[in-house]
Amino acid sequence: MPHSDALARLWPASAVRVRAGDLELRWIDDDLLVELSDLAGRGIHDPDQMPFAHPWTRGSADEVARSVLAYQWGIRNRLSPTEFVLxxxxxxxxxxxxxxxxxxxxxxxxxxxxxGSWLGRDHQGRGIGTRMRMLALHLAFEGLGAREATSGAFADNESSNGVSRRVGYDSDGAFHMAREGEAALHRRYVMSRERWESLRADHVTRLGSPIELQGVDGLLTQLETPPSLPESPDA
Structure with a gap:
């Protein structure tokens, strides 16, 4: 049995794919993770900006890359009916x-x-951020059966706020969050299932290709099963 098939049998989330034309969302295996970590190390935003509440993008290229590795390795098992991070x-x-x-x-x-998302600087300003959000919403609503989707961005992060507006979220107010020792205004957005259904055809038109989902049935089963924790060995 190929390695990918064996992994999907044991960990169904690893088989998840969302695709429209030349854009795809897929499970992050270790080979992809190394590439993405190096990409983050090469820069995501200007040094005088900080789009994240936790400033994980500060530091040398290797420090940023290692923080991506550590975070991604740490959240892979967080898939359960009570909480998931995909x-x-x-x-x-x-x-x-x-x-x-x-x-x-x-x-x-x-x-x-x-x-939530990020793009390497070399790939920004080309409409990818809007398209990948559409794919994420399609996975959430069509694939997982979500009732509601939320997003947010600091007020000075115009690119992220612009994506939420272009995709069709409704504004959901704003509040202040701590960011690098200062209070910064953070805008919230919400999309109901009814709102998404009214926009679904428009999203497909703007993507230019039908949206394909793969591996979602297995992921749903995984999200419906409480995690089993290994017993501690006898002392």
Whole structure:
């Protein structure tokens, strides 16, 4: 049995793919993770900006790359009915260009997800951010059966705020968050299932290709199964 098939049998999330034309979201295996970590180390934003509440992009290229490795390795097992963190590589024309995340708390009750993402600087300003968000929403609503999706960005992060507006979220207010020792305004956005259904055909038109989902049935089963924790060995 090929390695990928064996892994998908044991860990169904590894088989998840979302594709439209030349853009794909896929499970981050270690080979992809190394490429994405190096990409982050080469820069995501200007040095005088900080789009993230936790400033993980500060430091040398190797320090940033190691922080991506550590974070991704640390969240791979967080898939359960109560909480999940699903991070997928964004691959454009066969090249890894960033990461699109979908997270949820109290998933089995609320059916609400939150999206977060980043793109390497060389790949920004080309419409990829808008398209990958559409793919993430399609996975959340069509694939996972979400009831609601939320997103947010600091007020001075115009590119991320612009993606949320272009994709069709409704504004959900703003609040201040601590960022590098200062209070910074953070804008919130929300999309209901009804809103997404009204925009679904428009999203497909703008993507220019039908959206293909793969491996979602296995992921749903994984999200419905409480994690089994290994017993501690006898002392």
């Amino acid at each position: 991070e997928l590589a964004v691959v454009h024309e066969g090249i890894p260009v960033g990461i699109q995340g979908i997270t949820a708390r109290d998933w089995s009750v609320l059916r609400r997800v939150t999206t």
